[in-house]
Amino acid sequence: MNQIDLEGRTAIITGGARGIGLATAERVLASGGSAVLWDVDGAAIEEAVAQLGARASGQAVELTDADAVTDAAKAAFAEAGSIDILVNNAGITGGNGKTWELAPDVWRRTIEVNLVAPFLTSRAVVPLMMEKGYGRIVNVASIAGKEGNPNASHYSASKAGLIGLTKSLGKELAGTGILVNCITPAAARTAIFDQMSQEHIDYMLSKIPLNRYAEPAEVAAMIAWLASEDCSFSTGAVFDISGGRAVY
Template sequence: MNKIDLDGRTAIITGGARGIGYATAERILESGGSVVLWDIDGAAVDKAVADLGARASGTAVELTDEAAVAAATRQAMDAAGKIDILVNNAGITGGNGKTWDLAPDVWRKTIEVNLIAPYITSRAIVPLMMEAGYGRIINVASIAGKEGNPNASHYSASKAGLIGLTKSLGKELAGTGVLVNCITPAAARTSIFDQMSQEHIDFMLSKIPLQRFLEPAEVAAMIAWLASEDCSFTTGAVFDISGGRAVY
């Protein structure tokens, strides 16, 4: 494994208790950083923190609640004194269905978790990064945000919105020392598959030229580089990690 230098850096990872978020925490710790996990599932956070060790901490946070995010941000700042990295990873699929069959409350919830929550966390943390003159924000979007998956219009729209948020915020922060980028993974076999139909899972696999699903550790490696000082001249960009499905 290549060593990415994150010595002394503090990272907040949303949805950090499992899957890609947990793998990212492992990689940041291996690179010398510390992690703060924010996740809706308090029991899962406690287990993840115990498994990750001394430089990991975490708390249950409802990421769509501005007051909860503000309180968690203060807690992180009180404990670490700074926030260098924000990984907006938390997300839901909202299940599968034709656009006209999906219930409005399901659509709204998917947009709230996948798009509005990253706005809320960024809104809370960006001013702190600007004051420090340094920061790295990595948004975990999806290949669905580029291509639009059938039977997942709510998920696709939320991830397309997250790509747009990345581009706007990256340009707004240019010159401040804070860089904002996003990644567009193909499907990784994590617990999020439990929210999908087998038909949709088979569809996603059929679209990947490398003919396998993405491993969470592979996503974590890309995130770790984007979170490092080595990523110094890229902001507002979209990094593909889709096994050849999208080459743009």
């Protein structure tokens, strides 16, 4: 594993109890940082924190609740003294279906978790980063946000919106010491596959020239670099990690 320097940095990682979020926490710790996991599943957080060890902590947070997010951010800041990194990783697929067949509440919930929640976490954390004059925000979007997957309009739209949020916020924070970037991974085999049909899973694999799914650790490595001081002249940018599916 190549060393990325996050020594002394504190990272909030949403959806940190499993999958890409947990792999990112592992990479942050291996790089000398501390990880604060936010997830709606309190039991899963406890298990993840126990697995990660002393420099990890966690809190059950409903990320679509503005007050809960603000309170959690203030608590993390008070405990650590700074929040240096925010990784907006939490997301849901909302299942699969034709646009006209999707229930409105499913469509709205997917947008709330995948797009509104990153807005709320950024809204809560950015002022705390500005107090210190430093920060790195990494949003985990998706190749679906670039290309629009069939039978996943709600998911695709939410991730396209997250790309747009990244670009706007990055420009707003230019010159503050806070950089904002996003990544657009192709499918990684995590528990999120349980929310998809096998047909959709097969479709995603068929589009990847490397003919395999991403490994969570591979995605975490890119996140860790974007969260580091070595990433110093990129903001509002979209970094591809799709196994060759998207070359733009």
